Amino acid sequence: MRVPLYLQPRLEPPLSSLLADAPFLHSLADALGSPLNLLLPDRIAENADRFRGVYRAHRLSGRVYFAHKANRSGSLVRRLAAADAATGIDVASLGELRHALASGLTPDRIMATGPKDPEFLWLAARTGATVNLDSPTELGQLADLIRKYTLPRTDVLLRLSAFETATGPGVSGVRALSRPSRFGSPLRETGAVLDAVERHRDAVRLTGVAYHLDTTGLAEKAAALEQCVAVMDECRARGLDPRVIDIGGGFGVGYVAEAGQWERYTTELANAVLGTRPALTWRGHGYGLRNEGGTLRGSLALYPAHRPTAGPGYLGELLSHPAPASGRPLATLLLEHLYDLVCEPGRALADQCGLSLARVTDVRPTGHDSGDLLVRLGMNAGDMSLEEHGVLVDPILLSRPPAVDPMERAGDDGPVGVYLAGNLCLEADLITRRKVFLPRRPRPGDLLAFANTAGYAMDFRAHRAQRQPAARTVAVTRDGASWRWCPDEDYWPITGTGGPTS
Numbered sequence: 495m496r497v498p499l500y501l502q503p504r505l506e507p508p509l510s511s512l513l514a515d516a517p518f519l520h521s522l523a524d525a526l527g528s529p530l531n532l533l534l535p536d537r538i539a540e541n542a543d544r545f546r547g548v549y550r551a552h553r554l555s556g557r558v559y560f561a562h563k564a565n566r567s568g569s570l571v572r573r574l575a576a577a578d579a580a581t582g583i584d585v586a587s588l589g590e591l592r593h594a595l596a597s598g599l600t601p602d603r604i605m606a607t608g609p610k611d612p613e614f615l616w617l618a619a620r621t622g623a624t625v626n627l628d629s630p631t632e633l634g635q636l637a638d639l640i641r642k643y644t645l646p647r648t649d650v651l652l653r654l655s656a657f658e659t660a661t662g663p664g665v666s667g668v669r670a671l672s673r674p675s676r677f678g679s680p681l682r683e684t685g686a687v688l689d690a691v692e693r694h695r696d697a698v699r700l701t702g703v704a705y706h707l708d709t710t711g712l713a714e715k716a717a718a719l720e721q722c723v724a725v726m727d728e729c730r731a732r733g734l735d736p737r738v739i740d741i742g743g744g745f746g747v748g749y750v751a752e753a754g755q756w757e758r759y760t761t762e763l764a765n766a767v768l769g770t771r772p773a774l775t776w777r778g779h780g781y782g783l784r785n786e787g788g789t790l791r792g793s794l795a796l797y798p799a800h801r802p803t804a805g806p807g808y809l810g811e812l813l814s815h816p817a818p819a820s821g822r823p824l825a826t827l828l829l830e831h832l833y834d835l836v837c838e839p840g841r842a843l844a845d846q847c848g849l850s851l852a853r854v855t856d857v858r859p860t861g862h863d864s865g866d867l868l869v870r871l872g873m874n875a876g877d878m879s880l881e882e883h884g885v886l887v888d889p890i891l892l893s894r895p896p897a898v899d900p901m902e903r904a905g906d907d908g909p910v911g912v913y914l915a916g917n918l919c920l921e922a923d924l925i926t927r928r929k930v931f932l933p934r935r936p937r938p939g940d941l942l943a944f945a946n947t948a949g950y951a952m953d954f955r956a957h958r959a960q961r962q963p964a965a966r967t968v969a970v971t972r973d974g975a976s977w978r979w980c981p982d983e984d985y986w987p988i989t990g991t992g993g994p995t996s
């Protein structure tokens with residue numbers, strides 16, 4: 495086989511030490527089945543603290559809200575409830591709001607975002623959560639509910655979209671709109687929306703403006719933030735008193751540890767699509783690239799799995815970034831106006847907070863003469879959806895202990911290329927559509943551990959097709975030199991329930 499093209503995961507404690515304990519992981523999977531999700535709730539509190547550290551470094555106040563939609567488990571949310579009061583939660587459904595309240599988050603720490611049905615709006619207003627308004631229509635619905643059911647006056651943020659951005663360096667004067675979004679009110683309609691806020695003043699109190707741009711582009715976010723400052727000024731001129739600018743999520747995660755591996759892999763993927771090297775994907779899948787008569791077309795539809803800066807580091811970069819119009823650093827702009835900063839990271843707060851385990855159930859040749867193997871797992875593509883989210887990163891092979899007789903293993907030595915298939919009776923059920931390089935041939939009974947799946951990849955797309963078992967989820971905490979675990983739903987952030995030990 496050619497040189498293996500690894501995409502080794504970025505691992506930090508405690509995830510790295512958990513993955514080093516193969517006997518513990520095997521005993522959990524033996525007891526609880528495959529697939530199995532493990533969460534490390536202490537790490538999410540640490541991540542929130544790192545975001546708050548960036549605020550402190552820029553002398554900014556305000557809250558960090560976890561975008562609940564990234565993970566539906568109980569332990570991460572309960573652990574955040576026990577964290578600093580400057581940590582909150584962003585809920586995007588009635589179910590998430592009920593879960594946050596039941597987990598101990600007080601309404602002052604809860605923000606309701608996304609499109610909302612009347613029950614969701616009612617419970618948010620009834621309890622005193624902040625409502626991040628998706629549209630003027632939603633504002634009208636909320637105000638009507640508040641009057642009809644004599645609910646308390648409710649804090650609202652205005653979500654804006656369609657900001658203006660320069661189209662590129664050196665093209666001053668040429669303006670384009672930020673990426674289209676189904677959510678928020680277009681910036682050009684701000685005047686009409688503020689008129690509505692004034693009309694509904696008896697029912698709602700405008701506390702700030704918000705955006706969420708699903709991009710990693712700094713320039714686009716810097717432009718949006720500066721334009722939010724301008725809208726805040728307009729609000730003040732109207733006698734409103736907003737204090738908060740909510741810059742949403744999208745801070746990103748670095749999944750692959752080494753830049754070199756990522757660059758090599760994507761270069762070779764392009765070569766494989768062009769046919770100048772053996773295939774790297776199942777049945778010629780190109781991840782957005784295609785070969786048109788020897789020319790590479792399309793663009794790579796993948797998450798940038800290696801990120802030089804992500805999460806809190808990315809927030810720091812954004813705050814130091816010059817505002818496109820005034821040229822001043824964005825943090826300075828916020829400080830001068832005494833505006834609070836709010837952000838809503840989902841993926842980045844769930845970074846390093848969990849992993850998904852799958853049992854190897856079958857290993858056979860692909861039958862393509864390549865020496866590649868087809869490895870079937872006790873999980874399907876819905877149980878572990880990194881691939882579905884465009885994230886390419888290698889799983890870790892955990893051989894079944896005790897180690898097999900070395901003589902028997904002799905033929906297994908050396909790296910292999912494998913395609914990972916799921917447990918559904920469906921051609922399309924592939925855990926990855928690319929060839930994954932493993933350091934040795936896996937055997938039935940081994941485990942594959944997919945690291946860093948807590949953000950969107952462990953439960954967002956899980957289903958019960960074919961009555962295959964849904965993954966159980968457990969919370970794991972460090973207990974001296976060993977680990978303690980409990981079912982996710984039984985975790986509380988107190989000693990004796992899988993929570994802190996001292």
Ligand SMILES: *Cc1c(COP(=O)(O)O)cnc(C)c1O
Pocket residue numbers: 561563564584607608706742743744745746838839840841842
């Ligand atoms: C999804 C979402 C987030 C979180 O996005 P990430 O990319 O996971 O950080 C934050 N705010 C809103 C409004 C969202 O819809």
